[in-house]
Ligand SMILES: O=C(O)C[C@@H](Cc1ccccc1)C(=O)SCC(=O)c1ccccc1
């Protein structure tokens with residue numbers, strides 16, 4: 001798989017509403033998922049969304065690992081989510097630092113829901129319904145924003 005170019009802030013693709021995937025088994029979709037994983041790892045990201053590689057489609061990846069900013073972050077196998085949907089969220093929010101592979105060199109403090117419940121299709125076509133909290137919930141909300149044409153700077157107070 002390939003390392004793809006990451007769209008930088010100013011690229012209109014980052015402002016589009018991403019389109020649903022209708023056939024996750026399409027070889028082009030499977031290749032895009034492989035390339036998103038490779039691109040995220042090469043960029044040392046903890047997540048990535050398809051619009052960031054110029055593909056305005058509803059695919060995102062969450063891949064928490066400990067890092068300088070979040071030394072206690074859980075290490076997890078990357079979760080590929082196709083057509084993700086936010087089912088519910090806590091009232092409680094937390095505010096913490098975020099960065100973005102499309103906005104290198106900038107960090108900002110963003111308020112996010114502390115806990116969320118999401119539903120999504122896996123890359124093998126099964127539906128999953130899962131709860132996330134804290135840093136993993138933060139990463140999801142950051143990536144889910146990318147599918148709606150938002151970046152974290154839009155949410156810095
Ligand atoms: O641009 C992206 O979507 C990836 C982004 C995900 C993200 C980081 C931090 C909070 C929420 C979502 C990144 O991985 S930026 C680079 C990075 O590894 C990082 C930056 C700040 C804190 C922790 C990690």
Ligand SMILES: [Zn+2]
Nearest residue numbers: 099100101102
């Ligand atoms: Zn981002």
